[in-house]
Amino acid sequence: MNRYDTTFILSTQTSGDGLESAIKRVADLITSGKGQVLRENRIGSRKLAYPIRKQQQGYYVSFIYEANTEVVKKLDLHFKLDESCMRHLTIAYPGDPFRQNVSEQFAAEFERRPRRDSRAEGEDGGDMDDDGRRRRGRGDRYRGGGGRGR
Numbered sequence: 001m002n003r004y005d006t007t008f009i010l011s012t013q014t015s016g017d018g019l020e021s022a023i024k025r026v027a028d029l030i031t032s033g034k035g036q037v038l039r040e041n042r043i044g045s046r047k048l049a050y051p052i053r054k055q056q057q058g059y060y061v062s063f064i065y066e067a068n069t070e071v072v073k074k075l076d077l078h079f080k081l082d083e084s085c086m087r088h089l090t091i092a093y094p095g096d097p098f099r100q101n102v103s104e105q106f107a108a109e110f111e112r113r114p115r116r117d118s119r120a121e122g123e124d125g126g127d128m129d130d131d132g133r134r135r136r137g138r139g140d141r142y143r144g145g146g147g148r149g150r
Helices: 016-032 069-081 102-112 138-142
Strands: 002-011 036-052 055-067 085-092
Touching (some): 002 016, 002 036, 002 069, 016 036, 016 069, 055 069, 069 085
Antiparallel strands (some): 036 055
């Protein structure tokens, strides 16, 4: 079985009981397909980046679970048919589902990346070419050194 992360946005016009039942249906679909919910995160009501179905707010929910691909297909069909679901996205989950914050994982990956070599930068932070000369940026062509005298 593979590990997946499914995040979906429910309409805020749905009543409180409707939200609970929609979330429970998703959990039931996962478990009925011999999957296991590892983590459920109810992010809550958030402002959308752009209007979806003329709505500015959405209720975000995220599930991290282990299941086979048939469960993912059933969930996709469920979200397409469910009118209270505005958007959904399922990805293969690469990290540890029991870690408290996913942003910590990305911060750790960022720290592991090799840093830029400090010798490649000049004293003022500008880039240097291979011969040790300062590479001229686009704005340098208009600074002094002849021209029309503006």
